[in-house]
Amino acid sequence: MNRILVVDVGNTNTSIGLFEGTNLVYDWRVSTLKDRTSDEMGLLLKMLFADKGMRGNPVDGIVLASVVPPVVSMFAEMCRRYFHRHPLVVGPGIKTGILVKYENPRDVGADRIANAVGAVQRYGGPVIVVDARTATTFTVVNEAGHYVGGVIAPGVQSAADALFQHTAKLPSIALTTPESVIGRNPVSSMQAGIIFGFADLVDGIVRRIHEETHIKHRVVGTGPYIDLLRAHSRTLEDVDPHLSLHGLRILWDLNH
Template identity: 30%
Template sequence: MILAVDIGNTNISVGSFSDKKLISHFRIDNKVLINQKATTLPIKPSLLNESKNIIIASVNPDIESVFYKSLAEIHIKKILKIGREIELKIPILVENPQTVGIDRVLNALAAYRNTGTSTIVIDFGTAITIDVVSQKGEFMGGLILPGIRTSAYALNKQTALLPEVNIKRPAKIIGKNVEDAIKGGIYFGTVGSIIHIVKELNRSYGYLEYTIATGGDAKTFKKDIPEIDKFIPYLTLEGIKLAFEENLKNLNS
C-alpha cells in the first residue's frame, strides 16, 4: 500500500492506494495542520505504518515544511517526493518547466494515462488551472484563473461594503440582493470563461479529444459546462500514484 499526499494551497489531499486502486481518501485543512502540534498529525497512525511508501507532491512550501516536521516527530521516514526522488516522465514544453506547479503536471500525466490522447485538464481549486496535453502526451502549457473562493475573498477584501459569500449555483442569473449578485457574477462568470477558453483551445490546437475536470469545486459546475467529458475527483492523487509506479525500477535499483 502507498500513501499519496497532495499538499495544496488550501488543503492537503491524502489517498491510500492498494493494488493500484484508490481505497480511501480524505482532506486536511491547512489551517488545522498549522494549529495542531506536530505530534497530533490528523492521519491515523495505522495508515502511516501500513504504507510502504509515502509519496508527496507540494505546491505549498510552508505547509510542506510543517507536514515533514509532523512526520519526523512520529518517526516516519519512508518518504519520497515528486520532483526529487521521483521523476515525472512527461515532456513539459513551456519556457521554464521548473516553474510549473507540480499538481498541473501530475494532472496532465494522469489525464493522458486515462485518455491516451489529446486532453484539456481543468482543476477547480484555490486557482482554476486549464492545461493542454498533446496527442503525444506532452504538457503544452495552459491558463490560470482565480478559483471561486479566491474571487469571493478578493471582492470582500478589496471593497468597503461587499460581503464574503459562499459561492454556489444561484437559482437565477440576476441577483435580487448583494449576496446573490456576487454568487451569480462569480459562478456564471467562471462558467462563461471556461466555456470560451475550451472553445478557443480547440480552435487554436485543432480538436482536442477530451476535457477532464477535477478538484474540490468541479462538481459545482457539472450542470453548466457540457464541454466537460469526465469528472475525476482525485486526478492529482492518481498522478502521484502513476509517477511512483513509473519510477519503481529506478527506485529499486
C-alpha cells in the same frame, strides 16, 4: 499488496489518499496550514488511519506534491519520525513518463504534473484538465501525451473573497447556484456572477485552446470547486475528483 500514501498540498486544502495497489481505498481533505508542525501532521494522519481501523505503520511508501514550499520540509520530517519513510517529492529530477514542454519545466506546479500524469493514463491525449482550486488552472496535454502548457486564472473562492474584502458593501456569501442569472439582491447577484461567470470562463478558455491548436481535446474537471461548475459548463465532459491522487500513485510506480 503495497499501501501507498499520496498527499497533494494546495494553497487552501490538502488532499490525502491511501492506495492499495492501484485502488484508492480511502481519501481525506484537510485544511492546509502553513505553520502546522510535523508532530501535528503526524498525529492527524495517525488519527485518520485509526478511524479506519489501521494501527502502527500502515504505509509502504509516501508521495508528496506541494505548491506550498514551507510544507515540504515539515512533511519530510513527519514521514521520517512517524512512518520511517522518505517521501518521494514531486519536483525536478523525478521520472514522470511525460515530456514537459514548458519554457522552464521547473516552473510547472507539482499539482499540475500530477494532473497531467493521471490524465494521460486514465484518458489519453489530447486532454485538458480543468482544476478548480484556489486558482483555476488548465493543463493541456497533446495527442502524444506531452505537457504543452496551460492557463492560470483566479479561483472561485478567491474571487468571492476578493469581492467581499475589497468592496465596502458586498457581503461574504455561500457558494451555491442561484435560481436565476439575473440577481435580485446582492447575494444572488454575486453568486450568479461567480458561478455562471466561472463556468463561462472554463468554456471560453477551452474554446480558445481548441481554436488555437485546431485539436479537439477531451476536457476533464477536477478540484474541490469543480462540482459548482460542472452543471453550467458546456465543455466539461468528465469530472474526476481524485485525478491528482491517481497521478501521484502513478509517479510512485514510475520511480520505484
